[in-house]
Amino acid sequence: MTTLDSWLGLAVKHLSKESAETVRREIQEHFEAAREAALVSGHDPLQADQMALQALGDPGAANRQYRKVLLTSSEAKVLRESNAESRMICSNRWVKWAILSTPGSLLLLSTIFLAVHQVDLARGVLVFGALTAIFFMPPFLPIYTSTRGRVYRAIKWIVMVGSIMLLQGADGRIGLWLASCCLFPMFYTEWKRMVIRRKLPIAHWPRQLYL
Numbered sequence: 165m166t167t168l169d170s171w172l173g174l175a176v177k178h179l180s181k182e183s184a185e186t187v188r189r190e191i192q193e194h195f196e197a198a199r200e201a202a203l204v205s206g207h208d209p210l211q212a213d214q215m216a217l218q219a220l221g222d223p224g225a226a227n228r229q230y231r232k233v234l235l236t237s238s239e240a241k242v243l244r245e246s247n248a249e250s251r252m253i254c255s256n257r258w259v260k261w262a263i264l265s266t267p268g269s270l271l272l273l274s275t276i277f278l279a280v281h282q283v284d285l286a287r288g289v290l291v292f293g294a295l296t297a298i299f300f301m302p303p304f305l306p307i308y309t310s311t312r313g314r315v316y317r318a319i320k321w322i323v324m325v326g327s328i329m330l331l332q333g334a335d336g337r338i339g340l341w342l343a344s345c346c347l348f349p350m351f352y353t354e355w356k357r358m359v360i361r362r363k364l365p366i367a368h369w370p371r372q373l374y375l
Contacts, residue, residue: 167217168195174223178229180240187230189302192219233363242356264304266295291327295339298323310366334370 172191176184197221202212220226235243270293277286298320307316361373 167213168192170218171220171353173174175226175230177227178236178238179227180235180237183230183234183236186234203263231288239356239360239363242336242353243370243372244361246353246357260304263296263300266292267301269293270296287330291331294323294327302329303371307374308371310374316375 172188175191179187198216199212202215203209203322207215270289274290275291275326276291277283280290289318302316305316309312357373361369364373
């Protein structure tokens with residue numbers, strides 16, 4: 165492995181495949197330009213290589229800067245998984261209609277339970293219906309601008325917190341802490357999506373980044 169390869173290996177650590185390829189291409193161009201300038205100045209090839217490498221700076225510091233503006237491997241994985249889930253839901257007609265009909269059916273069922281004075285059961289079914297609607301129906305709604313996306317995400321978190329409080333009643337605060345632990349994977353995914361939104365221009369956002 166050459167010295168430049170070692171530098172690049174550290175600089176692209178934890179970056180996604182596409183990000184790493186972009187960095188390698190740009191750094192190679194900078195290295196070649198700096199090396200050529202050193203050769204023109206009269207330095208021998210070995211000295212020119214060392215001078216060009218030094219001009220690149222510290223690979224660890226470069227990696228930290230790249231990870232702030234380019235997609236990392238974990239962020240790319242979240243994006244792939246989100247897009248795969250969306251395609252699976254939207255491409256199957258039966259799944260689509262089942263998802264679209266579920267919230268209304270659960271609302272009707274909750275009303276029936278309430279009519280027969282099964283308040284706790286009605287509350288639980290209502291919460292499940294609200295969560296089903298807020299998580300599975302958005303791919304079929306016209307949410308394709310950053311403003312609509314922010315509105316949807318605000319509503320989603322309000323519904324989530326409100327559902328927990330509604331189920332727990334007076335002990336809602338205790339239940340909120342428990343739910344936070346159980347829903348950690350979802351919080352992690354939401355945080356990753358937030359970071360991805362900051363890195364990608366809106367024109368390059370896939371559908372799932374609006375949600």
